[in-house]
Amino acid sequence: MSQTRHIKVLIIGSGPAGYTAGVYAARAMLNPVLVQGIEPGGQLTTTTEVENWPGDTEVQGPDLMVRMEAHAKAMGCEIVGDIITSLDLSKRPFVAKGDSGNTYITEAVILATGARAKWLGLPSEEKFKGFGVSACATCDGFFYRGQEIVVIGGGNTAVEEALFLTNFASKVTLVHRRDELRAEKILIDRLMKNPKIEPLWDHELVEVTGTDTPLGVEGIKVKHVKTGAITEIPAKGVFVAIGHAPANELVKDVLELHNGGYVTVKPGTSETSVPGVFAAGDLTDHKYRQAVTSAGMGCMAALDAERFLAEHPATVEAEAEASAPAAE
């Protein structure tokens, strides 16, 4: 049965930003409700070792996110397995509708919907998605034991994916459109020292080639960006790692955006262009896009929401306990 909830703070997203906001909002006695979305735990659930989360020399991404969820829950944040499909920010209280059929009427919103993998947009990429073309090495690398693989991209994700894929592949070709990587020095160093990885500079993917029955990848065609020369590379797997785009679908027509879709916040705060709506993490950040910066912004969003609610009393009475939903 669908429910209508009346709450003080709705947190949308369960990455480092969302869970940290959950910890702080719960400790501020705001009875927050956090909706996890389609990817509980967010982007870090798609990686293996995380080596730059302070306090852990090395931690597995999925483990870290399980711990963050448990932390938020232990502080009193209610975690809900739902996806927000629409969000009305035209007046307070704000109204969010979930895929579950539930409605969340809320006095403040913390947006922490993060980012999603970008694709090149080639018809052949689309054709072989899930049949040899992937954007997640940790999810799909295992299928390519002893095979040749290509990775497209030149950032931290591409380098990490290439390194990770050497656990399975006989050879990994890293195809980058320039002759310089934008990854961290330590990762570049590991990449260059790995005998299974061959970088291919100044090349762009133009086509993924393969068979129709069964549907499967056999290779790629790449173009030299300066000469236009086409080269074919045999490969059973193609991992596209060309960055991420902010998940702004719920708010892109309502909130101010910058740099191609990131939600704008007032400098030094998490305040968006609509009072009572706060944003944190990769959704707002085209520059740093790290777990620790996202977590920091989640903290700021909860503190900003607490202050906002103290200065702007509730327009409807919130549930006394977030765990006591009102049935419709």
Ligand code: FAD
């Ligand atoms: P995300 O982690 O992107 O989470 C977004 C959340 O929003 C998800 O839970 C999703 O389900 C939810 N959501 C989206 N839409 C909706 C909706 N409509 N309704 C409800 N929920 C919704 N950073 C590091 O610091 N160190 C690393 O080693 C590192 N490794 C990485 C490896 C990979 C492969 C990738 C892709 C990223 C890596 N990053 C790393 C970057 C880091 O993962 C991100 O900066 C961080 O996860 C961003 O956190 P976030 O909370 O903003 O959003």
Ligand code: NAP
């Ligand atoms: P990114 O830093 O934006 O890098 C994207 C890469 O893909 C760039 O090299 C870019 O080329 C290339 N690219 C983009 N569009 C392309 C296209 N159409 N065709 C061919 N190549 C294209 O993205 P990311 O590597 O996913 O990283 C995202 C964020 O997460 C970053 O802030 C990163 O630091 C963070 N992250 C951190 C870690 C870590 O700390 N260990 C790990 C993973 C990710 P150009 O270089 O030419 O622009």
